[in-house]
Amino acid sequence: MALLEINDLHVFYGNIEALKGISLAAEPGQIVAILGGNGAGKTTTLRTISGLLRPRTGSITYRGKSLIGIQAHLIVGLGLSHVPEGRRIFSILTVEENLNLGGYLIRSDRKLVGERKASIYTLFPRLAERRTQLAGTLSGGEQQMLAIGRALMSGPKVLMLDEPSLGLSPILARSVLKTVREIANRGTAVLLVEQNARQALAIADRAYVIEVGRVVLEGEAAILAGDERVQKAYLGGFEAVGAG
Secondary structure: OOEEEEEEEEEEEOEEEEEEEEEEOOOOEEEEEEOOOOOHHHHHHHHHHHHOOOOOEEEEOOOOOOOOOOOOHHHHHHHHEEEEEOOOOOOEHHHHHHHHHOOOHHOOOOOHHHHHHHHHHHHOOHHHHHHOOHHHHOOHHEEEHHHHHHOOOOOOOOOEEEEEOOOOOHHHHHHHHHHHHHHHHOOOEEEEEOOHHHHHHOOOEEEEEEEEEEEEEEEHHHHOOOOOOHHHHHHHHHHHOOOO
């Protein structure tokens, strides 16, 4: 059984079905890219795994146990962290204070908090240089690093990233995604929703292409990167993926 397994997930917003039987899996140390056009269901998938949305039917299993019905903050405690689109850092707090908030579950263990922060500063040296700086004064790339670092403070086994390169320069986007690969290499499973599909496939191990709430393609990222339907979709919109 995979570390994280989603099977036949159906999620509704009122009477509108947003996910129509999504199934996917992730293993430790693996980056799983979730690709698709706007409104395909990528963010809804992450929000459902995180406990922010409840599926009508289907299963979400982590380490062999169901996550359905568990509150979002308890899911973090089990080992799953979610970095939503837009970063959502606390702009009036310093870098260090933001990281401390990410470690609220381990706040009584000062040694562990210190070790986690040291690890994050090694991963993101720019944050170490700016630890006393207000988060709101950081560049967009630095804010994204901080959002990821804050999520890592809980020591997740599964890290969910929603559009981590959005709004970043190409150089910063490559830097952030390179660090995502490093995080996975340390043993964390990463679910990566990313608008830069080419770069996502370049660092991912597996990928799923979602169209209007359904998985229409899945497989090894390197193979999907060479798939004519995927290449066509990147140039002309994801509607082409499910054709034929």
